[in-house]
Amino acid sequence: MALLALGIGENDEVIVPTLTYIASVNCIKYVGATPVFVDSDLNWQASISDIEKKITKNTKAIIVVHLYVFAAHIKEIREIANKYNISLIEDCAEAIGTKVDEKHVGNFSDVSTFSFYGNKTITTGEG
Numbered sequence: 148m149a150l151l152a153l154g155i156g157e158n159d160e161v162i163v164p165t166l167t168y169i170a171s172v173n174c175i176k177y178v179g180a181t182p183v184f185v186d187s188d189l190n191w192q193a194s195i196s197d198i199e200k201k202i203t204k205n206t207k208a209i210i211v212v213h214l215y216v217f218a219a220h221i222k223e224i225r226e227i228a229n230k231y232n233i234s235l236i237e238d239c240a241e242a243i244g245t246k247v248d249e250k251h252v253g254n255f256s257d258v259s260t261f262s263f264y265g266n267k268t269i270t271t272g273e274g
């Protein structure tokens with residue numbers, strides 16, 4: 148729904164981390180766009196430098212995934228998205244309650260997604 152709301156479809160590329168749950172990638176395929184994978188850094192989060200390397204004229208969005216309660220490098224990635232005029236989506240499924248500079252994740256992007264699956268809302272680790 149986030150990708151559809153942003154008008155993303157065929158011939159568009161969407162940047163997504165290699166280390167994530169498959170739902171972050173499936174949604175790109177569901178709308179007919181192409182996933183472009185970025186490596187993780189030593190914190191397991193999407194590498195900022197690799198994101199910038201993977202941007203092409205077809206890149207329409209970056210999906211950032213906050214993994215295992217830890218926030219991605221969201222402020223730096225927001226700056227990259229602004230610089231290249233690319234939409235930014237935060238997948239917050241695994242980070243309900245996580246904050247960056249006193250702001251909950253989900254507040255840094257154009258569209259944010261959450262999960263209400265049991266292991267996200269009750270346990271730590273994936274929630």
Ligand SMILES: Cc1ncc(COP(=O)(O)O)c(C=O)c1O
Nearest residue numbers: 168170171238240241262263264
């Ligand atoms: C990072 C991430 N995104 C998305 C999902 C999908 O959540 P849901 O099945 O509630 O749509 C999960 C679930 O495991 C997840 O870990």
